[in-house]
Amino acid sequence: MSARSEGPPEDGGPEQERRRARRERRQVLLRLDPAVHDALAKWAADELRSTNAQIDYLLRRALAEAGRMPRDARPQPRRGRPPRSEG
Numbered sequence: 001m002s003a004r005s006e007g008p009p010e011d012g013g014p015e016q017e018r019r020r021a022r023r024e025r026r027q028v029l030l031r032l033d034p035a036v037h038d039a040l041a042k043w044a045a046d047e048l049r050s051t052n053a054q055i056d057y058l059l060r061r062a063l064a065e066a067g068r069m070p071r072d073a074r075p076q077p078r079r080g081r082p083p084r085s086e087g
Contacts (some may be wrong), residue, residue, distance in 0.1 A: 030055070053079060 032040070037070075038052070044054035060076060063069040 048080070050079075 044051045
């Protein structure tokens with residue numbers, strides 16, 4: 001017996017589940033030349049980003065410049081320290 005409930009989904013069915021699965025961040029295995037990786041890591045550090053965030057930033061910028069950014073792509077999440085609250 002599985003841990004999954006047998007009743008209908010509470011959140012709207014298979015269409016909503018497909019949308020939710022599409023919204024999850026995906027993992028990609030990326031093989032890079034070591035010199036390219038080192039240059040990317042240095043660039044990321046100079047801009048206070050992780051190497052992964054730098055790759056995501058560069059890919060998004062390239063997609064936008066090529067006119068290929070999907071309309072339903074979520075904005076890149078803000079990273080780092082939250083803004084200081086005034087008060």
